[in-house]
Amino acid sequence: MIALALVCVAVLLVLAPLGIGFAMHARGSTIVYGSSLAVSVSLCTIALVDLLDPTRPIFSTVLPVGLPWLGAHFRIDALSAFFLAVVNFGGAAASLFALGYGRHEAAPGRVLPFYPAYLAAMNIVVMADDAFTFLVAWEFMSLASWALVVSHHRDSENIRAGYVYLLMASFGTLALLLAFGVLAGSGGHYDFEAIRATPLTSLLSGTVLLLALLGAGSKAGLVPLHAWLPLAHPAAPSHVSGLMSGVMTKVAVYGFVRIVFDLLGPPEWWWSIAVLAIGGPSATLGVLYALMQRDIKRVLAYSTIENIGIIFVGLGLALAFKAEGMAWVAALAFTAALFHVLNHAAFKSLLFFGAGALLNATGERDMEKLGGLIHRMPQTAAAMLIGCVAISALPPFNGFVSEWLTFQAILLSPQLPSWGLKLIIPAVGGLLALAAALAAACFVKLYGISFLGRARTAAANEATEVDVFSRLTLFALAAFCLVAGILPGLFIDALAPVAKVMVGNSMPQQSGLEWLTIVPIAESRSSYNGLLVFAFVLLSGSIASLAIHRLASDRFRRAPAWDCGFPDANPAIQYTASSFSQPIRRVFGSTIFAAREIGEMPPPGSSVPARLVVDLHDPIWDALYAPIGKTIGFATEHINILQFLTIRRYLTLVFVALIALLVVLAL
Amino acid sequence: MRMIHDLVSQGVQMLLVLSLAPLLTGFVRKIKAQLLRRQGPPLLQPYRDLVRLMRKDVVLAANASWLFRAIPYIIFAGTWVAASLVPTFGSGLMFSWSADLIAIIALLGSARFFLALAGMDVGTAFGGIGSSREVMIASLAEPAILITVFAVAMIAGSTQLSTIAEFMGSSAVGLRVSLGMALIALTIVAIAENGRIPVDNPATHLELTMVHEAMVLEYSGRHLALIDLSSQLKLLLYLSLIACIFMPWGAAAPEARIDALTIGAVAYIVKLAACGLALAVFETSIAKMRVFRIPEFLGAALMLALLATLLRFVSGSL
Numbered sequence: 012m013i014a015l016a017l018v019c020v021a022v023l024l025v026l027a028p029l030g031i032g033f034a035m036h037a038r039g040s041t042i043v044y045g046s047s048l049a050v051s052v053s054l055c056t057i058a059l060v061d062l063l064d065p066t067r068p069i070f071s072t073v074l075p076v077g078l079p080w081l082g083a084h085f086r087i088d089a090l091s092a093f094f095l096a097v098v099n100f101g102g103a104a105a106s107l108f109a110l111g112y113g114r115h116e117a118a119p120g121r122v123l124p125f126y127p128a129y130l131a132a133m134n135i136v137v138m139a140d141d142a143f144t145f146l147v148a149w150e151f152m153s154l155a156s157w158a159l160v161v162s163h164h165r166d167s168e169n170i171r172a173g174y175v176y177l178l179m180a181s182f183g184t185l186a187l188l189l190a191f192g193v194l195a196g197s198g199g200h201y202d203f204e205a206i207r208a209t210p211l212t213s214l215l216s217g218t219v220l221l222l223a224l225l226g227a228g229s230k231a232g233l234v235p236l237h238a239w240l241p242l243a244h245p246a247a248p249s250h251v252s253g254l255m256s257g258v259m260t261k262v263a264v265y266g267f268v269r270i271v272f273d274l275l276g277p278p279e280w281w282w283s284i285a286v287l288a289i290g291g292p293s294a295t296l297g298v299l300y301a302l303m304q305r306d307i308k309r310v311l312a313y314s315t316i317e318n319i320g321i322i323f324v325g326l327g328l329a330l331a332f333k334a335e336g337m338a339w340v341a342a343l344a345f346t347a348a349l350f351h352v353l354n355h356a357a358f359k360s361l362l363f364f365g366a367g368a369l370l371n372a373t374g375e376r377d378m379e380k381l382g383g384l385i386h387r388m389p390q391t392a393a394a395m396l397i398g399c400v401a402i403s404a405l406p407p408f409n410g411f412v413s414e415w416l417t418f419q420a421i422l423l424s425p426q427l428p429s430w431g432l433k434l435i436i437p438a439v440g441g442l443l444a445l446a447a448a449l450a451a452a453c454f455v456k457l458y459g460i461s462f463l464g465r466a467r468t469a470a471a472n473e474a475t476e477v478d479v480f481s482r483l484t485l486f487a488l489a490a491f492c493l494v495a496g497i498l499p500g501l502f503i504d505a506l507a508p509v510a511k512v513m514v515g516n517s518m519p520q521q522s523g524l525e526w527l528t529i530v531p532i533a534e535s536r537s538s539y540n541g542l543l544v545f546a547f548v549l550l551s552g553s554i555a556s557l558a559i560h561r562l563a564s565d566r567f568r569r570a571p572a573w574d575c576g577f578p579d580a581n582p583a584i585q586y587t588a589s590s591f592s593q594p595i596r597r598v599f600g601s602t603i604f605a606a607r608e609i610g611e612m613p614p615p616g617s618s619v620p621a622r623l624v625v626d627l628h629d630p631i632w633d634a635l636y637a638p639i640g641k642t643i644g645f646a647t648e649h650i651n652i653l654q655f656l657t658i659r660r661y662l663t664l665v666f667v668a669l670i671a672l673l674v675v676l677a678l
Numbered sequence: 679m680r681m682i683h684d685l686v687s688q689g690v691q692m693l694l695v696l697s698l699a700p701l702l703t704g705f706v707r708k709i710k711a712q713l714l715r716r717q718g719p720p721l722l723q724p725y726r727d728l729v730r731l732m733r734k735d736v737v738l739a740a741n742a743s744w745l746f747r748a749i750p751y752i753i754f755a756g757t758w759v760a761a762s763l764v765p766t767f768g769s770g771l772m773f774s775w776s777a778d779l780i781a782i783i784a785l786l787g788s789a790r791f792f793l794a795l796a797g798m799d800v801g802t803a804f805g806g807i808g809s810s811r812e813v814m815i816a817s818l819a820e821p822a823i824l825i826t827v828f829a830v831a832m833i834a835g836s837t838q839l840s841t842i843a844e845f846m847g848s849s850a851v852g853l854r855v856s857l858g859m860a861l862i863a864l865t866i867v868a869i870a871e872n873g874r875i876p877v878d879n880p881a882t883h884l885e886l887t888m889v890h891e892a893m894v895l896e897y898s899g900r901h902l903a904l905i906d907l908s909s910q911l912k913l914l915l916y917l918s919l920i921a922c923i924f925m926p927w928g929a930a931a932p933e934a935r936i937d938a939l940t941i942g943a944v945a946y947i948v949k950l951a952a953c954g955l956a957l958a959v960f961e962t963s964i965a966k967m968r969v970f971r972i973p974e975f976l977g978a979a980l981m982l983a984l985l986a987t988l989l990r991f992v993s994g995s996l
Binding site: 382383385386389392396400403404405406411415418419421422424425433434436437438440441444445447448449451452454455456458459460463464465526528534535536537538539540543544547548549550551552555556559562563564566567568569570571572573574575578579582584585586590591592593594595597598 | 692729732733734735736737738739740741743744745751752754755756758759773775776777778780781784785787788790791794795797798799800801802803804805806807809810811813814816817818819820821824825828831832835836837838841895896899900903904969970973980984987988990991992994
């Protein structure tokens with residue numbers, strides 16, 4: 012099994028250099044994306060077969076590459092199999108979408124070689140079974156995605172995005188490197204088997220937890236390490252944006268789970284507090300940032316931060332319950348988090364691909380230059396609608412189920428004995444509820460401004476429906492969102508082995524229950540049946556429609572819009588993205604973003620138009636990144652004199668350094 | 679036999695909420711008029727309005743999309759299903775396990791999501807202002823009600839409404855501070871969600887402060903009738919919810935016989951009337967708020983709900 016998987020990855024790695032040649036060929040992008048699609052589908056099948064196999068053998072192998080005394084260890088257990096499935100599900104969707112979308116690429120030579128390499132790197136990360144292979148693949152993944160981020164390098168914003176991304180990625184890898192260093196200890200056991208076997212002291216394991224939060228958290232986009240994400244994800248071509256947001260952040264979640272739940276041993280009570288204290292605010296802040304944006308891809312990137320926050324809240328709860336020995340609740344929280352991993356991969360890919368379709372059709376990413384696209388692109392609009400409802404955590408789609416499971420875990424937390432948790436969990440629950448409501452607001456805005464209303468520009472007015480591959484991908488992902496929403500029991504059962512390995516217990520079997528209901532603990536406590544809710548809504552809607560059309564009236568006629576008697580033909584009269592979020596900006600933004608609205612009125616008699624300027628500050632950038640940048644700038648400016656010394660002084664410096672080192676050694 | 683009994687009881691419930699909803703709205707209007715020393719429209723006026731609207735032609739705005747025409751049915755279906763999952767006269771509903779309280783609230787959230795989209799479909803300034811304010815109100819009201827649900831669910835040990843109703847009817851519940859806070863929070867949210875004074879004025883038109891009416895401005899005929907019926911159902915849902923959690927007296931137990939069911943039905947009507955009366959008195963005695971005072975009003979609900987939840991975490995008996 013694992014040999015097959017490694018062969019698939021090898022195919023991707025071979026495809027990468029060939030991509031340079033294919034880029035010159037007219038059908039090159041079809042070949043590269045078609046092969047990537049085939050490989051991703053096979054890898055996804057391998058992972059699913061492994062995950063659903065009841066005997067569940069653990070595959071592992073060692074290849075003689077990498078460090079000579081270590082080799083490269085690979086292993087597929089339940090956790091790896093699940094994430095392998097997620098990575099390749101997203102990879103297959105992106106490749107299928109790119110079969111149509113990729114043909115519009117102006118410079119395919121900047122995308123085609125890196126795309127298969129990027130897919131291969133993500134696959135290696137989730138299969139790696141020693142620290143060296145893991146870190147090399149992790150860094151390879153960062154670099155390949157960096158190359159894709161700067162593929163449209165004429166745009167100065169993309170260059171800045173690439174720069175910030177490179178810095179943050181290096182920082183994240185450094186933190187992980189240190190984490191694995193501590194895990195390996197002075198013995199230097201880098202393969203995971205040996206790391207699992209050597210227990211750490213309480214202090215050291217706490218250090219590893221914090222380093223893992225920094226390293227994996229910066230890749231996943233947890234606040235305050237998220238600064239690069241909304242810059243880098245939108246800068247890449249849209250199918251890669253979908254991969255970065257939908258899949259790569261999940262690889263980061265995998266890294267965190269692997270280190271904290273697997274390698275680090277039994278958790279301590281305060282770990283969950285650290286995770287929850289970062290996850291909860293990430294969820295709320297992420298969506299508040301998203302609400303302030305008008306660039307459609309940037310809205311989606313910020314919303315990724317929100318969803319990662321939700322996932323980490325689930326993981327934090329799982330840690331808390333695991334530490335207290337309540338493995339059955341830990342399994343519930345852990346399953347909720349993993350189910351959200353899968354769901355987010357589906358709807359975020361769908362939304363980014365939809366944004367790509369818009370970009371192709373109109374050339375615009377700014378929502379305020381779109382509008383009315385439901386008439387021009389009805390199929391894309393229908394699929395995007397499903398994505399927007401699903402990500403807003405509304406029934407009967409999949410986003411709701413995973414949030415519902417997380418809420419159920421929160422409702423069991425009064426049983427936890429620790430006071431810190433008793434105080435932080437209700438607050439986190441409140442933040443999660445707030446994030447869910449704000450997400451709905453955010454996606455009403457995204458959909459309403461770009462697809463509904465009237466076209467604001469000529470580009471939007473002349474848009475045409477996108478190619479068949481793009482539409483196929485959008486509909487496939489939308490169908491997945493519905494199926495996972497109405498039949499969640501199947502997915503929860505598939506996650507059972509993962510929870511069993513990671514937290515020591517799994518949720519009760521769901522698929523045997525009547526009517527395919529999901530019952531996380533006991534029916535008297537809580538149950539949800541997406542299928543019945545969906546059927547009821549469908550049924551009552553159709554009955555109402557039939558009854559009214561048969562019994563009352565089914566005629567309609569078209570007329571100009573009413574608008575209280577004052578319709579205006581100018582599309583600029585419509586609400587824009589900024590004006591839509593103005594009430595929320597006033598409620599939340601004035602404290603969080605120091606938002607100010609400055610009205611500039613022209614003097615009397617002047618014919619200059621009045622202007623309204625909105626001034627927003629990113630509190631985290633101002634408080635954290637700007638001072639660090641300033642310090643580094645200050646330091647480099649002063650260290651710079653070292654570059655212009657005379658040879659004698661350099662020799663003195665070398666001599667002093669030597670003495671200092673010897674003194675240190677002697678001590 | 680059991681199955682048939684349950685199916686009938688669920689069917690009766692669905693028809694009951696549908697037929698009672700306009701009456702409740704008519705009742706509240708009548709009381710409000712009487713409090714202002716006006717005669718007021720007859721109690722059955724909402725039914726007549728609905729029938730009249732249903733029979734009329736729909737006048738669609740020139741650039742309305744397919745979504746605009748589908749949305750009234752989506753909203754109606756979502757609200758109707760949600761309303762028929764809340765226990766009214768008895769707690770033994772066949773399908774009450776298919777959606778718990780969180781799911782019911784989320785269903786209402788779905789309906790609101792589509793209503794806000796409908797406001798933006800035609801591309802008028804009025805529709806936009808309505809949707810924009812609706813999502814602002816919802817972004818505070820929804821967490822408030824979710825956290826209220828947390829508080830209640832933690833006390834009752836369940837998010838299933840029928841289980842909560844049974845627990846609240848038993849003697850195990852006692853007098854709790856957190857329940858009082860939850861009641862106030864739920865009431866505030868109910869007022870905001872149904873667009874009642876002081877948050878929105880259901881009788882207004884052509885006013886810059888309007889929210890709900892601005893979103894549905896372009897609807898006419900049967901579409902408007904469905905949306906009106908949905909808001910009436912929503913009012914009934916919230917009052918039933920308050921009645922079933924905080925006034926559980928008289929509700930029939932699961933598998934109750936016909937006499938218990940009759941008592942339950944009478945008790946339910948009395949409870950609805952009491953809530954409707956209270957709503958009318960409250961609405962008459964208070965003035966409408968400025969839009970940007972609403973967050974403070976809803977923020978109070980949010981804080982109360984959070985405090986109630988926190989109390990439950992801190993102590994089992996508060």
